[in-house]
Amino acid sequence: MSAASQLEIRLHAFVPLSRANGPGPRSVLWLQGCTLACPECFNPETHDRDGGRSATVDAVVSRIRALEPQLEGVTVSGGEPIQQAEALGELCRRIRATTSLSILVFSGYTLQAIERTASGPDVLAHIDVLVAGRYLHETRLGSGLLGSSNQTAHLLTDRYTREEVASTPEIEIQIGPSGDVLVTGMSGGAGLIDYSL
């Protein structure tokens, strides 16, 4: 077994199927750990790098491959995915090599900043869409996969058009069989998720 396949990645959450995190039905990983501390971040509970749980890249790839028939792609959110760039690069490389799924990554860093990191270029080489830039609450947008208007959706392959990316629904609400609710998408701060059920 190669050392790369045993690389560990720190996860906050995994949602097997979502329709509000990029074009079409997608599995979504929220990675754990972020030091950017953007004010009013959607997911403050993902910041602690010691939170969440670890999984091998191998295990994550296996889970995604089992879901492939239902999926159009995989989305990686956070936390800050680029702060786990080595494991993320390996994850994306393996998904690219073993499936036909598209890959979309959210990052608080700009494309140029990611290109300057050690493992960032390896991530960029294996993904289709990068939504890049810090979340600036004062320019909140919450649509077209952009949390704020300073962010940019970079199409790194010709898999999607800009319109396809922008037409992603803003929110998905999942009400589980026992009544527990999951809200995902670009809705953070909109007040919709401030339920008192």
Next chain:
Amino acid sequence: MSAYTTIKTRIASAEHLKRTLLDMGFGEVELHETKQPLTGWRNDAREQSAEIIIRREHVGPTSNDIGFARDEEGCFVALVSEFDRARYNEAWLQSVVQGYAYHVIQDKLAEQDFSVVEQTTDADRTIRITLRRMT
């Protein structure tokens, strides 16, 4: 980043709970300001009381009343007799909680600037609602 928010549903709104139970097919659901006694299948008064009551004639031919009583934290707790738990069991209670969450969310959405793109139900009964901002 895209948001990831989980919410543990607790039943706090009597009106939404009543609507949920009516949706589930009970012919009549009583809603009281204060706790009222439940009645047993022999028309006997039971020890329990509740603010929301489904009278036994709407539950089953030999059933007792089903109640939902507010606890100290203001949330409703189901009161189902041992006899009726064969049918109105944990799975049924989960359906009540899911239906309640659905009703509350529908009302929240109606207050806000979103339109429903799609609503589907998975094989495991998970309800998915995708939304788009209208402006």
